[in-house]
Amino acid sequence: MMHTNKTIGFIGIGVMGKSMAKNLLDAGFPVHIYTRTKEKAKVLVEKGAVWKKSVDGLASDVDVIITMVGYPSDVEAVYFGGKGILENAKQNTYVIDMTTSKPALAEKISDEASKRGLFALDAPVSGGDIGAQNGTLSIMIGGDTEVYQELLPLFEVMGSNIIHQGKAGAGQHTKLCNQITIASNMMGVCEAIVYAKKAGLDPERVLESITTGAAGSWSLSNLAPRMIKGDYSPGFFVKHFIKDMRIALESAKDIGVLTPGLELSLELYTELAELGENNSGTQALIKLFDK
Known part of the structure; x- marks a missing residue:
């Protein structure tokens, strides 16, 4: 059984990570965090988190390491290489x-971890900023x-x-099934709202x-109201959704699945990003429809 005396290292204090780390602190876990700039960690440090100035420094000092970074390239950078998690974590450390x-x-991390006496899980989440704040993520x-x-x-x-779906990966x-659905x-959500407006409703x-x-x-319950208000602040960034859809498309092609809805959505979001909306929330898609 996991006791709250286990020290947790958390890497990636963004929109989601910040709230997730805060919930762990509130639950009584000692939490160490690594961010590229100390300033970003300020709120959590005030709550009792310990800031570490390097990934390897954090990795060698904790029992569980959670990463919540941006892109697969960031995951690679943080897990592999001389200063990475896998090289510097103590035996029997859990990496998530x-x-x-x-x-x-995820499979590569799992293989490498088991060679080094570490235990790895891939555990992506859904539920946006609200789910992270409330501790209700899927x-x-x-x-x-x-x-x-x-x-x-x-x-x-x-x-x-919280559902265990199977082996590594x-x-x-x-999560890709989740993103394909979204x-x-x-x-559909954007089209419906614009239709309602144009029909005088x-x-x-x-x-x-x-x-x-x-x-x-x-999306209809949580993001459509934001669209109507013109609130495009990010619960989930356009740029990260594009990244997810690209991974999903690549994966779908690998396993031979037809995904025309995914392809069209990726085209539209790419167009949206080119209009300077990379750092807006995904609900900003309505701007393409509501002209």
Whole structure:
């Protein structure tokens, strides 16, 4: 059983990571964090987190390492090489990558970890900034069953829908299923809101009717109201969604799956990013439709 005396290292204090690390601190876990700039860690340090100035310095000092970084290239950089996690973590350390990344990379980390006497899980999440703040994320996990069971109390601090999906890489594949579903759904949400406006309806009233019916979805309930208000602040960045869709498309091609909805969504989001919306929330897609 995972006791709160286990020290957790957390790498990646972004929109999601910051709240996840805060929830671990609030649950009584000692948390060490690494960020490239100390300033970024200020709020958490004030809450009792210990800031480390390097990845290797953090890795050699903790029992569990959680990574929540941006891109697969960031995951590679943080896990591999002389200053990376795998080279510097103590024997029997648990490493959990919660970044949405490539299934093949999750498998590579798992193989390398087991060679070094470490235990690895891939555990990407869904639920956006709100889920991270409230500790209600969906967490999709790949890796060894015993390791998953050992770390379950940790996951329960950060999420409420925690499902072990299978061997290494299975968490990442599940997250890609999630992103593929959202990709087409976001287009539908935008089209519906613009249609409601152009038909002379009050879009907020329309949402009252359609969010609880067969059209209901997380995006419709949580992001459509932001679209109507013109609030494009990021719960999830456009640039990161594009990254996820590219990984999903690459993976889909590898396993021979047809994904026309995903392809169209990626085209539209790429166009949106070119208009300077990379750092907006994914709900900014409506700007392409609402002209």
